[in-house]
Amino acid sequence: MIKLRTIILIVIIYVITYLSITFNINILYPYYLFKDIILYPVHALTDNKELVISNTFHDSIITNLQNEINELKELNNIENVLTEFNYVNATIISRNREYWFNTITIDKGKKNGLKEDMAVIDSNGLIGRTTNVRAFTSDIKLITTNDVTNKISVVIKNKDKDVYGIINGYDEKLDLLKIIINEKIDIYEKMRVETTGMGGIYPKGILIGEVFDMIIGDDDVTTIVRVHPSSKIEGERYVSVLQRKEVHDN
Secondary structure, three states, X not given: OOOHHHHHHHHHHHHHHHHXXXXXXXXXXXXXXXXXXXXXXXXXXXXXXXXXXXXXXXXXXXXXXXXXXXXXXHHHHHOOOOOOEEEEEXXXXXXXXXXXXXXXXXXXXXXXXXXXXXXXXXXXXXXXXXXXXXXOOEEEEXXXXXXXXXXXXXXXXXXXXXXXXXXXXXXXXXXXXXXXXXXXXXOOOOOEEEEOOOOOOOOOOOEEEEEEEEEEOOOOOOEEEEEEEOOOOOXXXXXXXXXXXXXXXO
């Protein structure tokens, strides 16, 4: 036989259920209200943490975009210097870790009018020259390569007279280019080093870097000038390939 207490409980549940359905009353509302009040500080802290993370991520994106815009602006400013060249702007898409100081790869190639042995610059100066030009990508041999065949004629802007030399190697640990000159002359720190235009690949006047120091060779004639390269490549994403403008006869 069913106990009276059980009958009363069933009736109460029935009534509550009927009222909830009829008048759209949430019978669990007091429970949720109590839970929200108790857990409000926890939710507030969690929401605030997510907001901070979201804002930090947003700020990071804005900073990266601004850096890219500034980099492109600087590249465009360079275009006013070498007016006899077209500028093919490109993005660096890869860099081989095993040959970190030798080559990079860009997203432009033959379809963009590129050929081998075109000079490549960024907003700070010379980077290198194009090699292995494919349909849509090209490799860039950097001026920091230790390839003995990669000779670049440069001029050191001495206040007394220009001094000419050849880039002949790179010290990875010290981040210094090595330039060989065949005369004894005073070379000072911070002197500007530029391309000479000789050789037909690199136009005249592109910045290479600044003099760090000089070392007299063992033959007491040859001088090794060590130079800080102006272009680091580390944080760069964009470069420009210099494409000589075609001259049309009238």
